[in-house]
Amino acid sequence: MRSDPPARRAHLVRGAAVAAATLVSGIGVVAVATQAHAAAGCRADYSVNQWNTGFTGSVTLTNLGDPITGGWALTWDFAGNQHITQGWNGTFSQTGTHVSVTNPAWSTSLATGASASLGFNADYSGTNPAPATFSLNGVACTGSVPTTAPTTTPTTPPTTPPAGTRADNPYAGVKGYVNPEWKAKADAEPGGSRVSNNPTAVWLDRIAAIGGAAGSMGLRDHLDAALAQGAGYIQFVIYDLPGRDCAALASNGELGPDDLPRYQSEYIDPIAAIQADPKYRNLRIIDVIEIDSLPNLVTNTSGQAGATAMCDTMKANGGYVNGIAYALRKLGAIANTYNYLDAAHHGWIGWDSNFGPTADLMLQTARASGDVRNVAGFITDTANYSALREPYFTVATTVNGTSVRQSRWVDWNQYVDELSFAQAFRTKLVSIGFDPGIGMLIDTSRNGWGGPNRPTRASTATDVNTFVDQSRIDRRIHAGNWCNQSGAGLGERPTAAPEPGIDAYVWVKPPGESDGSSTLIPNDEGKGFDRMCDPTYTGNARNGNNLSGALPGAPISGAWFSAQFRELMANAYPPLS
Template sequence: MSVTATEADDDSGTGTQSLVVTPTAISVPEGATATYSVKLSRQPTANVTVTSTAGTGDADLTISAGASLTFTTANWNTAQNVTVAAAQDADTTNGSRTITVASAGLTSVSVTATEADDDGGTPGTHVDNPYAGATGYVNSDWSSKAAAEPGGSAVANISTGVWLDRIAAIAGSSSAKGLAAHLDAALQQDAANGSTPLTIQFVIYNLPNRDCSALASNGELKISENGLNRYKTEYIDPIAAIMGQSKYSQLRIVTIIEIDSLPNLITNTNIAACQEAQQSGAYVQGVQYALNKLHAIPNVYTYIDAAHHGWLGWDTNFGPAAQLFASTVRGTTAGFASVDGFITNTANYSSLTEPYFTINTTVGGQTVRQSRWVDWNFYVDELSYAQAFRQRLISEGFASNIGMLIDTSRNGWGGSARPSGPSTSTNVDTFVNESRVDRRIHAGNWCNQSGAGLGERPRANPATGLDAYVWIKPPGESDGSSSEIPNNEGKGFDRMCDPTYTGNARNGNNLTGALPNAPISGQWFSAQFRQLLANAYPPVN
């Protein structure tokens, strides 16, 4: 079900008080939960109590948290969540129930909760949303490192992505499981689930000239050295052969296709390695080959990387990127059917939502788009960008049921530096800088960001058009080394990972905001994990 909820904000403090509820329709996976948020349209003069009451409908749908919320003169504009649970049952009906959100003297709002039943499918069938009604695979390689950190056991059982970032990662090593070993471990976890399906996530990440604009995540294959053919025969073919084995058919295998690749063809073709990727067609042909091989396996799901709002949010990038994705996918054997959805913010830090201003906020007669931070972008956070980009993709020919994922592993931005409300400044730059929860020096900064925190925990159907919030980047795994470290993984030294570097045009010639003493990308970075845990938002209990 897709319902658009329009927020009528009145942040100026004038006008009629009303309830702001988003979204007004939610899908709740059977045996799991989903949420909607509530806040007020203007500052009250006294505390306001808002209640959510379940009415007629499917009794398996109940309010498990947030049935009564209190808004004060300080937190009135901070959205609070109401959690709806769907009990596990034996029927095959997607029941629904109406929930009334009410407060004395205000017009009530109705929320329709619909159960996403999980009893109708059979193992190996391709469902619309692989995360709905499923549990997530816990990678013990990552989990053991997280649990060994102080307080880390609180998040060590969360599902994270497995990165197949070089050919050798397929077979694995003595210190890291390979693809088949992960899938075998997933089968064991699935067996303990009973009838509940299990989703396991892999990042497909080894194109020739990979990450052509960022040295820290460069790969082992080069276009000029037969890289595209090696990508197909030594990398994608073995992955597809393993994933396609019948013993894994009951698993829901999610693949994240080549992060940063196609977006680089939109913005960075002034860089020689990106220009070569564009002119040779290697990125497009590689992505098409991966989609053809992986989509052919019924229980494999494909999500293409769509960068983030601080990369493609400008109109000069937004439309051309959607068109490039569409033309690339049209060239696959199955066309648009070969793609289940897209993912944004992979391994990045862009805030999920900015609670204290929107792109429509004006300050002193100026739009926030004029601020140095927003810089005329059309989006200020990932959720608004992902939802808008999904609609643009559909207009380019993608199916209306494609789903979006947002990587929330490191975009929480909690801790003492997190603003508690909007700025009172009438200067647009000061207002944005004092109001934004994303505390990066510049939105173009991406490497081991100082002050970041764990974000929303993974869950299915969190918002309209979203299949899930996910942790694709395992928290604690470095983005790149702070100084040059020789290695045999093809990973270079990128100055954007150096905290002393004063930047380039892509980050407005600002300091990088990177943490010091970081190892090469993918290796464990204890100091970063501890900071992410301390600054988690929502906080880790």
């Protein structure tokens, strides 16, 4: 279901120049932090991954005292000549050896027992000793609560809003809807009951799906079932744009490039009418808006290596922007809905030439809806396979003096995994005008990459390509491969608020549903045959002319693919018990 990104050879020189500029300017532009409410106690766990002249530092800050609202600041002093060049999950400033990190705009609170994970890249020479002490809002982090704490006015942590009103995070504090149709298919597989109670999204991928196609449950059926389950949230994928999936064929849709009026009146309007029924006002209805759309207008139009005539058409006629803006406006007007706009993945827009323009196009589209607040957040890695974390190297890792960004796999990308990309993209979106309260979702349904082929440590190879290939969790042949990938596994189970800025890990692509057919299969759903789903295909410029890595014997997109589901369970990470 995911459009493969354009070839990246053009980024070799341009990417290196941008990386250098980031390292020079990344720290100098931030303001010195101001302290907010004092805390009564804290713990700071510090670790580094270092090489000859640089290191990546990690700090896990845990508040042991009263809840903090309104902002926090963590400070420390380096004992050597360490100099931070880039930081994330906070606003970093450094004067001499003194470092101050203030909370990001989207995370001003720190409840009792809550933690914040900060990270940074830095350079040094000589030795690299750890800081002796850390302080949170001026109080030393000793790992315990002082007997005599500084005088402070305790604040009350925010409570979860009642159902039927907009929550800051719609996934928090409530259980998700389990699609009984998907559950029945999963339960029919050996061992499937181990995962069948996880919430998955319902894909409304054609007009007929609203009422229920070919005997399947329709939109209202699912909403009624969610009420019967006592679910707090339910997830739908809004996926029927005119000229849909313009850079691939497996998920082409029923509407032609000029069918915007039909999209509005026959698709979005009926969905909005049903979701607005007061009967469902106590459900948090989450709408994932139009997979594989806006990023295609950045990476797959004229002037790009992955250009297609259909993407050029959809950019010229405004069908994607106007269609999505209409969906955001209609669905965003319902008090208990939450629109999450698809934001591709790090292996698609992780290069600077794609990263900023994609964010800008999303802002343009949100503004066209009448209010950027019609967007509650964004989702990355939808129906894709990019690893959530790469534990054995970062984008700052070097091998024998060579950056991993120069490897064939990373190919000058600024990110090596989904979590770092999603958090950075969120920061970018807020910086250009989106509401600071937006959250990110990451689809972890098929990015676990467990099983016997999962690396257990960093490679000791001195060649950068060998090092990356032996160390990476993502075992695909090429990061541009997206269809029914061999060797993939279930990823993190659906979880609310797992990391700063992340509203939830979700299973939006129901595990076991095919990405596309391995061979041509005629159908009445408008779904074409894409060679990227053919395991014998030797690739194209967009995936470096590599094999597709697809599983054989796959049905059309959305149909149940038993062999894939069983492999996903076998390779699950975390493993299934």
